[in-house]
Amino acid sequence: MASGVSPEEIVLSEGEVLALARAFLMAHGLGEAQADAMARTLCAAQRDGCTSHGLQRLPGTLDTLAHPAFNRHADPRPEAVTPAVIRVDADYGFSILAAERGLPLLIDSARTLGVALLAVNNGFHSTALWPVVEEIATHGLAALSMNPTHDWVAPAGGTRGALGTNPIAFAWPRPGRPPYVFDFATSAGARAEIAQRRQRGETLPPGWGLDAQGRPSTDPAAVLAGSMLPFGGHKGSALATMVELLAGPFIGDRTSRQSAAFDGGVKAAPCHGELIVAFNPAILAAATGDSEAAAEDLFARITAQGARLPGDRRYAARAAARRTGIRVPKALYERIRSLTPPQT
Amino acid sequence: MASGVSPEEIVLSEGEVLALARAFLMAHGLGEAQADAMARTLCAAQRDGCTSHGLQRLPGTLDTLAHPAFNRHADPRPEAVTPAVIRVDADYGFSILAAERGLPLLIDSARTLGVALLAVNNGFHSTALWPVVEEIATHGLAALSMNPTHDWVAPAGGTRGALGTNPIAFAWPRPGRPPYVFDFATSAGARAEIAQRRQRGETLPPGWGLDAQGRPSTDPAAVLAGSMLPFGGHKGSALATMVELLAGPFIGDRTSRQSAAFDGGVKAAPCHGELIVAFNPAILAAATGDSEAAAEDLFARITAQGARLPGDRRYAARAAARRTGIRVPKALYERIRSLTPPQT
Numbered sequence: 205m206a207s208g209v210s211p212e213e214i215v216l217s218e219g220e221v222l223a224l225a226r227a228f229l230m231a232h233g234l235g236e237a238q239a240d241a242m243a244r245t246l247c248a249a250q251r252d253g254c255t256s257h258g259l260q261r262l263p264g265t266l267d268t269l270a271h272p273a274f275n276r277h278a279d280p281r282p283e284a285v286t287p288a289v290i291r292v293d294a295d296y297g298f299s300i301l302a303a304e305r306g307l308p309l310l311i312d313s314a315r316t317l318g319v320a321l322l323a324v325n326n327g328f329h330s331t332a333l334w335p336v337v338e339e340i341a342t343h344g345l346a347a348l349s350m351n352p353t354h355d356w357v358a359p360a361g362g363t364r365g366a367l368g369t370n371p372i373a374f375a376w377p378r379p380g381r382p383p384y385v386f387d388f389a390t391s392a393g394a395r396a397e398i399a400q401r402r403q404r405g406e407t408l409p410p411g412w413g414l415d416a417q418g419r420p421s422t423d424p425a426a427v428l429a430g431s432m433l434p435f436g437g438h439k440g441s442a443l444a445t446m447v448e449l450l451a452g453p454f455i456g457d458r459t460s461r462q463s464a465a466f467d468g469g470v471k472a473a474p475c476h477g478e479l480i481v482a483f484n485p486a487i488l489a490a491a492t493g494d495s496e497a498a499a500e501d502l503f504a505r506i507t508a509q510g511a512r513l514p515g516d517r518r519y520a521a522r523a524a525a526r527r528t529g530i531r532v533p534k535a536l537y538e539r540i541r542s543l544t545p546p547q548t
Numbered sequence: 549m550a551s552g553v554s555p556e557e558i559v560l561s562e563g564e565v566l567a568l569a570r571a572f573l574m575a576h577g578l579g580e581a582q583a584d585a586m587a588r589t590l591c592a593a594q595r596d597g598c599t600s601h602g603l604q605r606l607p608g609t610l611d612t613l614a615h616p617a618f619n620r621h622a623d624p625r626p627e628a629v630t631p632a633v634i635r636v637d638a639d640y641g642f643s644i645l646a647a648e649r650g651l652p653l654l655i656d657s658a659r660t661l662g663v664a665l666l667a668v669n670n671g672f673h674s675t676a677l678w679p680v681v682e683e684i685a686t687h688g689l690a691a692l693s694m695n696p697t698h699d700w701v702a703p704a705g706g707t708r709g710a711l712g713t714n715p716i717a718f719a720w721p722r723p724g725r726p727p728y729v730f731d732f733a734t735s736a737g738a739r740a741e742i743a744q745r746r747q748r749g750e751t752l753p754p755g756w757g758l759d760a761q762g763r764p765s766t767d768p769a770a771v772l773a774g775s776m777l778p779f780g781g782h783k784g785s786a787l788a789t790m791v792e793l794l795a796g797p798f799i800g801d802r803t804s805r806q807s808a809a810f811d812g813g814v815k816a817a818p819c820h821g822e823l824i825v826a827f828n829p830a831i832l833a834a835a836t837g838d839s840e841a842a843a844e845d846l847f848a849r850i851t852a853q854g855a856r857l858p859g860d861r862r863y864a865a866r867a868a869a870r871r872t873g874i875r876v877p878k879a880l881y882e883r884i885r886s887l888t889p890p891q892t
Contacts, residue, residue, distance in 0.1 A: 288632050289662035289831055318633035319665045319825070323832050346798060348790075355849075362855035366846065374790045384793070386786040418853075436780025442730040442858050443787075446692075446718045448846055449728070453839035454690060455832045459846050481663070481825070487633055488667050488799045495797035502710065502792055502803050505699075509762075511706035514786050 214537055215529035221247045221259065224537070228262055228544045232269055235277045241301040245331040251530050253521030256396050257332040259532055262540050264473075268298075268328050271472035282306040288313055288320045291455075299327025299351075299478055303336050306480075311343050314482035322480040323455035329353075330473035333373035334387035334518075340482050341375035341383030349373045350447040351478040354464035357391045358431040360441035363418025365431040368460030368474075369395055370447035377485070379496060384503065386514035390444040392435045398424045451479040558881055559873035565591045565603065568881070572606055572888045576613055579621045585645040589675040595874050597865030600740050601676040603876055606884050608817075612642075612672050615816035626650040632657055632664045635799075643671025643695075643822055647680050650824075655687050658826035666824040667799035673697075674817035677717035678731035678859075684826050685719035685727030693717045694791040695822040698808035701735045702775040704785035707762025709775040712804030712818070713739055714791035721829070723840060728847065730858035734788040736779045742768045795823040 209215055216224070225243035230236065242265070250258030268274060278297025282305055285291050290309045294302035306322045313320035333349045340347035353368035373387035389395075393412040401408060402424035413427030414420060421427055434440035452459040457477025458466060466475055489495035503513060525531075553559055560568070569587035574580065586609070594602030612618060622641025626649055629635050634653045638646035650666040657664035677693045684691035697712035717731035733739075737756040745752060746768035757771030758764060765771055778784035796803040801821025802810060810819055833839035847857060869875075 285831060286660070286662045288664070291832060316630070317661075318630045319663055320632070321663050321827075346794065358853070359850045359855040362850065362853040364853055366849040366853070366855075372787075374786070376790075376793050384789070386790075388783045388786065390783075435783050438858065439732045439734075439779050440783070441855075442718070442732065443716075445728070445846070445850070446720075446730075449720050449843055450690065450827065452846075453833065453843040454827055454829050456834040456839050459842050461846070461849065462842060483665075483794065483798055485798050487629060488635060489797070490800035495800050498803050498806060499793055499797040502789070502796075502805070505710040505805065506703045506706065506789070509702070509706040509708055509710070511703040511710075511785075514782065 209531060212534050213531045214534050215531055217529055218247060218251060218525075221250060221530050221532070224540060225259065225262055227547070228540055229265065231544045231547055232266065233276045234269070235279075238276070238278060238297050238301045241304050242298055242331070245300050245335050247530070248335050249332055250532065251522055251525040252518040254332060254518065256394065259540065260536055261330055263543055265330065266543070267470060268330060268472040271328070271467070271470045271475070273466075273475065274328060274472065278302075280305050282309050284309060284313070288317050290320065290322045291325065292322065293325045294327030296326055296475065297328065298331075299324050299329040300331045302327050303478060303480065307336070307339065310480065310482050311340065311345060314345050314484050315343075318484050318487035320482055322482070323457075324478040324480070325455060325457050326475065327478065328473045328475045329478060332387055333371055333478075334375070334385050334515075336480060337373045337375035337387070338383055338385050338515075340480070341377040341385070344377050344484070344486070346377065346483040346485060347375045347480060348483075349478065349480045351451045352448050352458065352460040352463060352476050353474045354467065355460040356395060356432050357434055357444060358414055358418070359445070360434055360438040363414060363431070366461070367434065367441070367444040367448060368463070369432065370444040370460070372443065372447060376499065378500070378503075382515065382519050384513055384515060385518075390434055390440050390447060391432045392440075393432065395432065398427055398432070402428065451477050455479055553875060556878050557875045558878050559875055561873055562591060562595065562869075565594060565874050565876070568884060569603065569606055571891070572884055573609065575888045575891055576610065577620045578613070579623075582620070582622065582641050582645045585648050586642055586675070589644050589679050591874070592679050593676055594876065595866055595869040596862040598676060598862065600738065603880055603884065605674055607887055609674065610887070611814060612674060612816040615672070615811070615814045615819070617810075617819065618672060618816065622646075624649050626653050628653060628657070632661050634664065634666045635669065636666065637669045638671030640670055640819065641672065642675075643668050643673040644675050646671050647822060647824065651680070651683065654824065654826050655684065655689060658689050658828050662828050662831035664826055666826070667801075668822040668824070669799060669801050670819065671822065672817045672819045673822060676731055677715055677822075678719070678729050678862075680824060681717045681719035681731070682727055682729050682859075684824070685721040685729065688721045688828070688830070690721065690827040690829060691719045691824060692827075693822065693824040695795045696792050696802065696804040696807060696820050697818045698811065699804040700739060700776050701778055701788060702758055702762070703789070704778055704782040707758060707775070710805070711778065711785070711788040711792060712807070713776065714788040714804070716787065716791060720843065722844070722847075726859065726863050728857055728859060729862075734778055734784050734791060735776045736784070737776065739776065742771055742776070746772065795821050799823055
């Protein structure tokens with residue numbers, strides 16, 4: 205057993221985490237392909253210490269499975285709309301399977317053309333964006349991804365929700381190393397973090413949200429009933445608007461407001477689109493090969509002064525998990541087991 | 549004459565501003581095509597109230613013209629590297645002419661393929677990004693643009709410059725209206741604003757910069773000698789890093805650090821690359837035409853609560869200028885005239 209494991213935790217192998225998640229999802233009627241894709245991405249997040257997008261999402265998938273539109277047997281098929289644009293309709297299953305199935309075509313197109321995009325439509329989206337952009341980068345491509353959520357976030361200068369928490373993720377391939385990867389919400393705080401602070405009786409940092417009357421508030425309950433705020437003032441607000449447009453109307457899918465309306469109070473994962481753009485650095489790179497070195501020099505200058513690259517904490521957690529296993533809170537493990545009816 | 553014009557201002561027509569800038573640039577040996585492109589973009593900024601990127605840049609172009617690599621007679625020619633990737637080498641002239649010459653190919657490719665990109669290389673870049681993305685949006689396309697600058701900005705958690713002020717601009721086409729457009733630096737403050745505050749003896753807002761020892765400072769002189777900070781903490785820092793990578797190594801061009809080294813103390817406009825990605829919303833739009841309506845609904849929900857769309861102030865200034873002319877500080881006008889030797 206890993207050192208420093210608390211009595212409230214158990215340690216599982218990657219295979220055990222995958223089996224746990226897969227059994228849960230299939231016991232609730234999810235088709236095998238969807239169950240596998242979800243299990244892989246939840247396991248990756250748990251392994252990398254991103255517990256907010258890890259196994260703790262599993263019990264919540266029951267709310268998503270309860271949405272009247274949810275399709276347990278979605279079988280998404282990618283389609284090349286143009287040589288540079290791939291579309292996959294998730295057909296009201298989880299987004300992640302649709303995204304995974306679109307990646308090979310996206311990667312081929314981007315490799316040939318230098319840039320290509322993948323639009324995932326009509327997917328219930330409950331996973332982090334970074335596993336997909338990281339995967340693309342392991343093929344030597346850069347990738348940018350984004351999606352709307354629900355309209356919980358007020359625009360800068362506003363008083364009520366109009367934008368989603370709208371994450372943006374980006375990955376850049378690095379020779380002989382894991383890619384440079386970031387993935388963050390364009391809201392000042394994550395909605396899950398606000399909910400956790402409410403549970404723990406804590407206040408919020410100033411600038412995270414407004415109450416239902418549009419007044420600044422540090423009370424998590426008031427902000428959850430009111431609206432969140434974008435990070436970085438009007439700049440973050442503008443980026444969140446870009447995410448709405450590019451991963452909403454641009455790909456013929458729902459804005460955060462439309463996604464919230466579609467939910468109809470079920471509290472499922474938001475159902476909407478996801479945009480993934482892939483770029484091939486080999487197409488325009490400096491002929492001398494200096495491009496790769498210039499990027500590495502940039503990273504070295506960031507880390508040499510004690511600043512962290514965004515993916516580093518995850519990669520450290522991943523390395524630790526590979527040595528000593530994946531930690532799972534015992535209570536969560538037992539809850540998942542108790543919610544997994546025996547399969548007939 | 550326009551009402552409310554101060555005795556320190558004069559009012560010129562668009563034609564007069566263009567002629568003023570053109571005469572200045574050609575008197576200093578710039579080829580006609582470059583002079584025209586620069587004059588147009590400086591005039592557009594002056595007209596739209598973006599005075600930081602307007603005529604006040606004109607005297608500073610002399611520093612750029614003094615760079616030993618600057619090419620007064622650059623004649624950039626776009627080349628389709630792939631059907632989706634257009635490259636224009638600015639050949640060490642001003643970027644704007646190269647960008648303008650690449651736009652028709654970019655627009656054609658994006659219209660056909662759904663997504664395409666334009667890489668502008670080796671351009672001295674002293675203009676705002678918004679005029680180009682706005683232009684693309686008037687052709688019914690969305691556009692995203694970015695470029696490195698010089699390595700004045702410390703990464704979040706760092707102590708010294710490694711990133712540029714790295715602006716990001718985005719435009720979305722709107723039926724029967726000017727496009728939605730934003731354009732902002734990923735640094736907390738603009739470098740020109742910091743210099744202006746130093747001149748006026750003012751301090752900086754907290755979070756704008758560090759002194760040369762890496763300590764937080766609100767002294768403009770100390771920050772100009774030390775480093776600026778990104779907007780929005782680690783999120784803005786990550787975005788600035790993405791700009792470095794996509795508009796630097798990805799297109800085979802300089803990072804902000806390499807651009808600063810290339811300047812060699814001349815204090816020319818930064819010489820580097822620019823990336824412009826164009827997206828055709830007609831390719832993936834909802835078949836019902838709801839996509840356009842969904843975007844308009846988003847804008848309406850932002851403005852209905854008193855929040856502003858990023859381009860609105862510029863469009864109001866533009867409308868006012870079209871009614872009553874373009875205001876130019878008298879001292880700036882006279883300085884430009886006095887720096888314009890009579891043409892032989």
